[in-house]
Amino acid sequence: MTGQATRQLAALAAGLFGLSVPLAATAAEVTLQMKGGGFTVQGELKSFDGTRYVIESKVLGNMTLDAGRF
Numbered sequence: 001m002t003g004q005a006t007r008q009l010a011a012l013a014a015g016l017f018g019l020s021v022p023l024a025a026t027a028a029e030v031t032l033q034m035k036g037g038g039f040t041v042q043g044e045l046k047s048f049d050g051t052r053y054v055i056e057s058k059v060l061g062n063m064t065l066d067a068g069r070f
Contacts, residue, residue, distance in 0.1 A: 028044070028045050029042065029043070029044055029045075030042070030043065030044075030045045030053075030055070032053060032055065032065065032070040033070065034069055034070055035069060035070065041055060041057055041060065041063065041065070042057065042058075043055040043056050043057035043058065043060075043063075044056045046062070048067070050067070051066070051067050051068070052064050052065065052066060052067055053065045053067055053070065
């Protein structure tokens with residue numbers, strides 16, 4: 001498994017099981033879509049603590065997003 005695939009798997013596991021994942025394990029490109037589909041953001045997943053995503057978007061900069069809305 002490649003390093004990127006491992007990071008993506010760690011990020012997926014965090015999302016599914018509500019786990020806190022260390023920063024190094026989550027540095028993967030992700031796309032988050034708001035429930036209902038009104039807003040989508042793409043960027044590098046910096047962290048996920050079970051309630052918030054921290055994303056670095058090339059267009060919008062650093063953002064902290066409520067996981068319950070995505």
